[in-house]
Amino acid sequence: DVKVTQSSRYLVKRTGEKVFLECVQDMDHENMFWYRQDPGLGLRLIYFSYDVKMKEKGDIPEGYSVSREKKERFSLILESASTNQTSMYLCASSWDATKAFFGQGTRLTVV
Amino acid sequence: AQTVTQSQPEMSVQEAETVTLSCTYDTSENNYYLFWYKQPPSRQMILVIRQEAYKQQNATENRFSVNFQKAAKSFSLKISDSQLGDTAMYFCASRGLFTGNQFYFGTGTSLTVIP
Numbered sequence: 430d431v432k433v434t435q436s437s438r439y440l441v442k443r444t445g446e447k448v449f450l451e452c453v454q455d456m457d458h459e460n461m462f463w464y465r466q467d468p469g470l471g472l473r474l475i476y477f478s479y480d481v482k483m484k485e486k487g488d489i490p491e492g493y494s495v496s497r498e499k500k501e502r503f504s505l506i507l508e509s510a511s512t513n514q515t516s517m518y519l520c521a522s523s524w525d526a527t528k529a530f531f532g533q534g535t536r537l538t539v540v
Numbered sequence: 541a542q543t544v545t546q547s548q549p550e551m552s553v554q555e556a557e558t559v560t561l562s563c564t565y566d567t568s569e570n571n572y573y574l575f576w577y578k579q580p581p582s583r584q585m586i587l588v589i590r591q592e593a594y595k596q597q598n599a600t601e602n603r604f605s606v607n608f609q610k611a612a613k614s615f616s617l618k619i620s621d622s623q624l625g626d627t628a629m630y631f632c633a634s635r636g637l638f639t640g641n642q643f644y645f646g647t648g649t650s651l652t653v654i655p
Contacts, residue, residue, distance in 0.1 A: 460641050469549065471631065471647035479641050487642065519585065521643070526573050526635045529643050531585035 431456040435520050435532035442539050448507040450535050452520030459524065461503035465489060466517040466534070478503055510539045542567040542634050546646035553622045554654050560607075561617040561649045563632030570594075571637035574608065576617045579629040579648075588630070591615065622653045 436451035454461065460479050464472040474487030476495040484495050492514060496504045503522075507514055520532040543566045553559035565574065576588040591599045591608050598606050603623075607616045619626055632646040 462643070464645075469647060471546075472645040474642055477641055485641075517583075521585075523641075523643070526637050528575075528587055528590065529633075529635075531577075534583040534585075 431458075431522070431530040433520055433522050433530050433532040435518075435535050437535050438533060440535055440537045442507075442510050442537065444511060444539055446507075446510050446539075448510045448537070448539075450505040450507075450518055450520075450537070452503045452505070452522075452532055453501050454503075454522040454530070455501065456522070456524070456530075457500065458522040458530075459500075460522060461497065462521040462523075462529070463487075463493075463495065463503065463505045464519040464521065466519055472519065475505065512539050515539045542569075542572075542636065542644040544632050544634055544644050544646040546632055546649050548649045549647070550650045550652070552652040552654055553619075555622055555624060557622055558618060558620045559622055559651065561619075561630050561632075561651065563615045563617070563646060565613050565615060565632070565634050565644075567613070567634060567636065569636040569638075573635050573637065574606075574615045575633040575635075575643075576604070576606070576615075577631045577633060577645075578626075579631065580625075581628070585631070589617065619651075624653050624655060627651060627653045 462477040463475045478484045478497040494506045518535045521529045523529045574591045603620045635643045
């Protein structure tokens, strides 16, 4: 089975800190995604990557950046964390259009 | 771009009964996939069922089936013989086959199975 692993399940950070959320997949997938999940808003795409060093903005990229130096790893970076970035963050990967595989999620709280 | 709409934020069903979750979508593409994902309280999102838009036959996976109405752009999920383990958030999603890489998700329906 495909495994998508997010480095933390729970994270508490202070306002203004630089925050790194890491995601690793073990199936050589081309595509990787970072979503933000908020109640009543569903999953909103922050960024996705379709190859090493390639990235595209999603629907809500402001305040975030990403890095994909190796195919298996896709990092989400909050340059200067703010309280309105408190949320659940989900990483996903896919080979094609037939299925996306998700990590277990990271609950980030910014205080 | 594609949009996915789930108009039922919360639903409940008695154990062993049948429940239907609604989803509508909008896309300009001819070839696409539609999905229902389940997110239990443990949070790992898992695929429940998938429908290929060019297939007329509705997909079925054990107790889960869909009613795919392509002209109406409707994609509902029917859960038969509901079990306590079906309690979860359910997300409807779509993705074009050839254009773009993004999966588009609805806002979710929180389903509670009552013993």
